[in-house]
Amino acid sequence: MSLVINHNLAxxxxxxxxxxxxxxxxxSMQKLSSGYRINRGADDPxxxxxxxxxxxxxxxxxxxxxxxxxxxxxIQTAEGALxxxxxxxxxxxxxxxxxxxxxFNDADQLAADQAEIENAISTIxxxxxxxxxxxxxxxxxxxxxxxxxTTPNSSGVTLSDSGLRTGHYSLAAAKTADPxxxxxxxxxxISLANTDGDPYNLSDAIHNIDIVQASDxxxxxxxxxxxxxxxxxxxxxxxxxxxxxxxxTGTFTSLADVDAGDYTFILNVQEGGATPIGNQALNITIxxxxxxxxxxxxxxxxxxxxxxxxxxxxxxxVAGAAVxxxxxxxxxxxxxxxxxxxxxxxxxxxxxxxxxxxxxxSLGVLKxxxxxxxxxxxxxxxxxxxxxxxxxxxxxxxxxxxxxxxxASWDATTDFIATLDGTNRxxxxxxxxxxxYYLKHVSGGGVDSDLSNVLGLSVDSVNNTGxxxxxxxxxxxxxxxxxMYSATGTHTLETAAYGEAARGTIDIITEKAAAGxxxxxxxxxxGNLLLTVTGTKYSVQLNGGPSTETTAGxxxxxxxxxxxxxxxVNYDLISVGGNExxxxxxxxxxxxxxxxVGQTARISLRNLSSTSLGQDxxxxxxxxxxxxxxxxxxxxxxxxxVIDKAINEVSTTRGxxxxxQKNTLESNLRNLRIASQNLxxxxxxxxxTDMAKEMSEFTRNQILVQAGVAMLAQANQxxxxxxxxxx
Numbered sequence: 146m147s148l149v150i151n152h153n154l155a156x157x158x159x160x161x162x163x164x165x166x167x168x169x170x171x172x173s174m175q176k177l178s179s180g181y182r183i184n185r186g187a188d189d190p191x192x193x194x195x196x197x198x199x200x201x202x203x204x205x206x207x208x209x210x211x212x213x214x215x216x217x218x219x220i221q222t223a224e225g226a227l228x229x230x231x232x233x234x235x236x237x238x239x240x241x242x243x244x245x246x247x248x249f250n251d252a253d254q255l256a257a258d259q260a261e262i263e264n265a266i267s268t269i270x271x272x273x274x275x276x277x278x279x280x281x282x283x284x285x286x287x288x289x290x291x292x293x294x295t296t297p298n299s300s301g302v303t304l305s306d307s308g309l310r311t312g313h314y315s316l317a318a319a320k321t322a323d324p325x326x327x328x329x330x331x332x333x334x335i336s337l338a339n340t341d342g343d344p345y346n347l348s349d350a351i352h353n354i355d356i357v358q359a360s361d362x363x364x365x366x367x368x369x370x371x372x373x374x375x376x377x378x379x380x381x382x383x384x385x386x387x388x389x390x391x392x393x394t395g396t397f398t399s400l401a402d403v404d405a406g407d408y409t410f411i412l413n414v415q416e417g418g419a420t421p422i423g424n425q426a427l428n429i430t431i432x433x434x435x436x437x438x439x440x441x442x443x444x445x446x447x448x449x450x451x452x453x454x455x456x457x458x459x460x461x462x463v464a465g466a467a468v469x470x471x472x473x474x475x476x477x478x479x480x481x482x483x484x485x486x487x488x489x490x491x492x493x494x495x496x497x498x499x500x501x502x503x504x505x506x507s508l509g510v511l512k513x514x515x516x517x518x519x520x521x522x523x524x525x526x527x528x529x530x531x532x533x534x535x536x537x538x539x540x541x542x543x544x545x546x547x548x549x550x551x552x553a554s555w556d557a558t559t560d561f562i563a564t565l566d567g568t569n570r571x572x573x574x575x576x577x578x579x580x581x582y583y584l585k586h587v588s589g590g591g592v593d594s595d596l597s598n599v600l601g602l603s604v605d606s607v608n609n610t611g612x613x614x615x616x617x618x619x620x621x622x623x624x625x626x627x628x629m630y631s632a633t634g635t636h637t638l639e640t641a642a643y644g645e646a647a648r649g650t651i652d653i654i655t656e657k658a659a660a661g662x663x664x665x666x667x668x669x670x671x672g673n674l675l676l677t678v679t680g681t682k683y684s685v686q687l688n689g690g691p692s693t694e695t696t697a698g699x700x701x702x703x704x705x706x707x708x709x710x711x712x713x714v715n716y717d718l719i720s721v722g723g724n725e726x727x728x729x730x731x732x733x734x735x736x737x738x739x740x741x742v743g744q745t746a747r748i749s750l751r752n753l754s755s756t757s758l759g760q761d762x763x764x765x766x767x768x769x770x771x772x773x774x775x776x777x778x779x780x781x782x783x784x785x786x787v788i789d790k791a792i793n794e795v796s797t798t799r800g801x802x803x804x805x806q807k808n809t810l811e812s813n814l815r816n817l818r819i820a821s822q823n824l825x826x827x828x829x830x831x832x833x834t835d836m837a838k839e840m841s842e843f844t845r846n847q848i849l850v851q852a853g854v855a856m857l858a859q860a861n862q863x864x865x866x867x868x869x870x871x872x
Contacts, residue, residue: 148867156860163853170846177836177843199828205740206821213814216736219278220806223750226276226284227799230753233265234792241784244775255776262784266755266771273754286752292712292729300725301717305700307749308711309729314688316703316714318722322682324697326651328354329677334669335616338635338652342676346649346718347640348698349680352619353673354638354651360578360628360669361612362658363561365513365586367571368601371418372535374482376502379534380541381479382509386594388474389483389503395496396467405433406492410444412472414457415482417601422453424486431492437468440496444470458483470496477594479507509548510595514585514608518577518629519559525587528552530596538565545571559631571600575611576630578658578668583608614669618651628668630658647763649718651676683722687712738813740820746813748805751798758794759787 175184244250244258276283292307300318326344328337333356372380408429415421427447431440444460461471474481484502509530516522528548535541542565546557555561559576561584566572575582585605586597614625618638625636634655641648659667680697687703687710695701697718704711712727733747751757755771765783767773770791773784 148870150864150867153860153864155863156857159853159857159860163850163857166846166849166853170843170850173843173846177840182831196828196831199824199831202740203821203824203828206817206824207740209738209740209744210814210817210821212737213810213817216738217806217810217814219281219283219734220748220802220810222278223276223283224799224802224806226272227753227795227802230269230272231792231795231799233269234788234795237262237265238785238788238792241773241775241781241788245778245781245785247778247781252776258775262773262775266773269758269770270754273752284750284753286754286757288732288734288750289752290729290731290733290747290749292727294725295728296725298725300723301720302725303715303717304712304727305715306702306713307729307731308747309727309731310710311729311731314705314712314727314729316685316687316712316725316727317689318683318685318695318714318716318720318724320681320720320722321684321694322679324679324681324718326676326678329675332670333672333674334360334614334656334667335674336654336656338654342651342653344649344651344678346647347651347678347680348649348718349678349696352640352651352676352678353617354676355617355620355673356614356669356671357617357622358612358615359671360614360625360658362578363575363582363584363609363611365573365584365602365605365609366566369418369569370538370541370571370600371569372538372541374418374502374504375415375421376482376484376504378482378502378504379536380599381504381506381534382530382532382544382596383506384508384532385506386477386508387506388477389481389505390461390471390473391483391485391498391501391503392461392469392471393496394499395494396469404490404492404494404496405431405435406490406494408488408490408492408496410472410488410498411486412454412458413484413486414454414474415484416457417480417599421482421484425451425453427451427454437462437464437470441470472498474505476505477507478505479596479599480593481505507596507599508594509544511545511548511597511600511602512587513561513573514583514587515555515561515575516581516583516608517555517560517575518582518627518631519556520554523554526552526554528555538569538571542571576658578611578614578628578630579626580610580613581627583610585609614655616669619649625655625669628655628658633657641764645764680718681716681720683716683720685714685716736810738810739817746805746809748801748809750802751794753795753798758791760790762786762790 240258240262244255250258273284274282276285282288290307290309292304292309294302294304302316302318324344324347325341326337326347327341328335335354335356370380408431410427411424412427413421413424427444429440429443429447431443435443441460441462448454448458448460457475458472459475461473463469463471472483472485474483482502482504485498486500488498490497509532510527511530512525512527514522514524514526528551530544530548533544535544542563545563549555549557549561549563557563561573561575564572564574573584573586575584585608586602588604611626611628614628616623616625616638619640621640621642623638627634636653636655638651638653639648640650655669657667680699683695683697684692685695685701685703686692688705690704690706690708693701693703695703695714695716697716697720700713700715702711702713716722731747731749733749736746736748738744738746756769759770759773760768765786766780767783767787770787773780773787775781775784
């Protein structure tokens with residue numbers, strides 16, 4: 146080999162390797178002492194970039210965790226205030242219910258209730274103003290997201306729960322289907338008109354049609370009628386009324402030709418179908434020389450002395466070729482009957498009464514005023530029942546109906562009719578039902594002799610009207626007073642009084658009135674029906690975004706095109722749709738709940754002062770919670786409704802806060818912690834030193850340094866070999 150002294154290549158090589166090994170030893174020492182695999186960009190340029198990005202992300206996540214924890218504390222602060230407001234409202238409701246007990250409370254008690262309510266209202270307002278988290282007020286309305294319709298709102302839409310940013314938006318609603326209604330049964334005499342009844346201002350729900358009173362005809366009922374008297378005589382109608390009369394079997398050929406002696410006559414009387422008074426004995430003594438007039442006077446005196454017969458029976462005497470005596474009732478009419486048993490005498494004359502009975506006769510006159518759908522109002526019209534003897538109720542009723550039908554203006558098949566009521570009463574009834582129609586019995590002119598007296602028909606001072614049907618539609622009472630016998634009728638059921646904003650209607654058809662009195666067929670019967678209403682449908686778009694199908698009266702959320710913003714809408718039950726412009730002011734609380742830009746959550750907190758609670762109740766005297774007054778019964782009732790709405794509003798707000806805390810903050814917080822943990826693990830994989838591995842490298846490098854130093858020393862000795870050449 147060549148021997149040179151100017152360049153020691155072995156030493157240079159040993160030195161080079163020693164420098165490299167020393168550098169690696171220093172790097173290992175740095176990694177072992179710092180714990181990081183990457184201490185400078187040269188260690189791992191790409192790994193450094195990724196690691197620093199992870200570090201920024203982890204720092205952001207950790208700060209977002211702190212943000213979420215603080216946000217939860219803020220939400221809990223707000224809900225704590227709402228809990229107290231809710232407790233105050235419940236207490237106010239108890240006071241309103243106590244105040245509504247009008248029959249029990251006096252003025253001082255009502256004043257005490259009102260004073261306590263006013264104190265609670267003041268407390269609610271104080272809570273609304275003073276509830277803060279740090280210096281930030283929470284429920285005073287400063288954190289609301291408020292959407293306002295700036296156009297005339299011809300579409301009748303109500304906005305709530307805005308998720309829009311501050312700015313202007315368009316809202317378009319096109320009606321896609323009209324409301325419909327279906328009743329669950331065609332029974333009870335009610336069906337829907339025009340197939341679905343033309344539902345108006347009715348919510349998408351099942352509504353109750355509760356018939357609490359059935360319709361009925363106008364009625365006039367007789368007392369018990371005796372078509373047969375106690376002795377089997379028929380009820381007789383004649384052209385002229387007459388009294389009951391019985392004539393003696395014997396006559397006098399001369400007014401002075403009377404045998405002296407004691408005479409006994411047995412009489413019995415029945416009035417108006419009552420039980421006969423029983424046999425009554427009349428005793429007279431005829432003396433020689435008595436004239437016929439004397440005999441009549443003695444007979445009348447005997448009648449007057451009998452308390453059962455006095456004032457009821459008179460004596461007749463017909464003079465002619467012979468004198469005939471008779472007993473007759475004072476009054477005319479078929480309601481009076483007279484009977485005699487065989488008479489006895491100690492004389493020898495022919496003056497005697499055999500066993501016989503007789504009944505008076507009545508004029509067939511009945512007089513009514515009636516209002517019917519067939520002929521309208523006819524006043525004081527007389528009907529005349531045919532002259533005949535009637536031995537059964539059926540024949541009498543048939544004759545009465547024939548008289549009605551024979552009248553120039555009435556007919557028993559269209560106006561009113563006589564029917565059997567029970568076994569012995571006649572009922573006169575209109576064929577139409579409801580109070581629009583009526584019957585009124587008026588005097589026929591005779592005192593005792595008319596048929597109305599036999600029937601026990603009193604003279605009416607007021608009309609006998611039909612019974613209206615009362616139909617509760619969603620608890621609002623509707624009266625139907627016109628149920629025609631001749632045709633079906635169309636009526637409108639209402640859910641509130643005419644003119645009230647909440648008034649809804651449905652059109653119904655009522656069946657004809659009953660085909661016959663007492664049949665129960667036709668008219669309106671009692672019972673319950675269910676009306677299923679499907680509200681008007683709309684296709685709604687927010688800023689030209691996707692169409693959302695909504696139903697009138699039901700809240701629906703409508704989104705913009707990218708579903709980043711939304712608004713809750715509720716269209717009136719009578720809306721026809723239309724276009725509106727919305728101006729939105731977003732003062733919502735914004736929470737940074739993620740480690741990156743835009744990872745935020747928003748929530749608006751409504752104003753919970755008393756003037757903002759319980760608003761917009763229909764048909765209520767109070768406009769909001771701050772105005773309620775329970776010192777009157779009406780005020781106490783309306784106050785309950787306002788308080789109930791306020792409780793619902795506070796509870797809904799609490800529910801929204803709870804949902805935001807649970808589903809947005811707490812759920813996100815758990816996710817943030819998991820993400821932070823996983824990113825930290827990933828960053829550790831890139832940046833942290835594997836101490837065991839690196840220690841092995843360190844030991845290797847230590848040995849190599851030692852070897853390198855030794856070899857460098859040996860290399861430095863090689864040039865000394867040249868000195869041996871000079872020997």
